[in-house]
Amino acid sequence: MQKEDLDFFRKWLLDYVSQFSSPDSFIQDNINLKFGHTERVCENILLLAKTEKMKDKGCRLAETIALFHDLGRFEQFMKYKTFKDSESENHALLGVKILKKTGVLSRLSLKENDIILKAVEYHNLIEIPGCAGSKELLFYSKLIRDADKLDILKLICEDYKEEEKCRNRALDFNLPETPGCSESIVKDVLNGRMAKMGDVRNQNDVKLLRLSWIFDINFPATFTILKKHKYLDTIISSMKEAEEVHIIEEYIESCLNAAAINSSNRLNRP
Structure with missing residues (x-):
């Protein structure tokens, strides 16, 4: 994966998320919440990747996974007004479906495609499947799960410190x-x-x-x-x-x- 590919994915995501702009403040606030989450998970995954001494190409692949790990959240919230998968649909599988349907990953190799799609699919499972595939896929799957958890914990801790009237009930699934x-x-x-x-x-x-x-x-x-x-x-x-x-x-x-x-x-x- 080249730098130009990552630049393309960043712009593509911005354009994709812009489709979900809403005059409804509740929807817009939560769309913004998830986009901000995505940005911070990208920062987290790069931090973790660099502590593991990964090279530039590996860091770019890791950041792409982070960019797309919650892709399904935007459509999910717009359609169902909740982040609770059991009351809507599995946001990871929805994200994989969107990635495949749009063909946004077609500029990458089949191997890179597979790692990204599987890491997105696995990021919210209670555990990574035992037959997850290559050691490389397992590594990237662990990387996104850690990066994701770090920001969710940061976000909810900030929310717990808010005054009761300012809290975001979507984070506690109402x-x-x-x-x-x-x-x-x-x-x-x-x-x-x-x-x-x-x-x-x-x-x-x-x-x-x-x-x-x-x-x-x-x-x-x-x-x-x-x-x-x-x-x-x-x-x-x-x-x-x-x-x-x-x-x-x-x-x-x-x-x-x-x-x-x-x-x-x-x-x-x-």
Whole structure:
């Protein structure tokens, strides 16, 4: 992939997103939210790629994946007014469908096409499929998942600090702010597993689900950023009337420290 290809993709995305401009402030604010998210995920993925000492060509491929990872979000929100896949459609698969339909990737090699399409498809799965393909595809899939999680955690932590009237309910999927947590989600977290969106019942559950993302972090730099900005601390402190919070907090902290050590001892690059 050449620099000219990446420049083309950046302009193409700008033109594509402009189709979703809306006089409805709720829609427009969330379209802007996702475009801003895309820009920051591009920054994150380049940061992670460079800490892994990737060459320019690899960095360009990584940034292209980040550019398109949430392509389906714009059509999803315009059509359904929600970011919740279970109440609309899988935004990753929708993004893949759009990429194929528009043929925007046709200027690239078949190998690059395949890596981009599969990494976009896998970025929101609870785990990367066991037979994901080449070591290279697995690497890029892990890269986009880490870069994506970092910005979502940043975004929601900023939202939790907002005054109640200014909060964006789309980020919490419009779920009720009731006390307590779902037993199945607490069980998943305390067993070191990623929680499932299907078990989420209230805002505390959403917060636990996002805390459980530490069980799917792949790069040492990601752990460093998480600890530096205290995203997990912010989420935990925002949970209301949940007896399990202190137990979960201690467990998450121990897992984060252990995972950071394990990750630093692991070779991620293809």
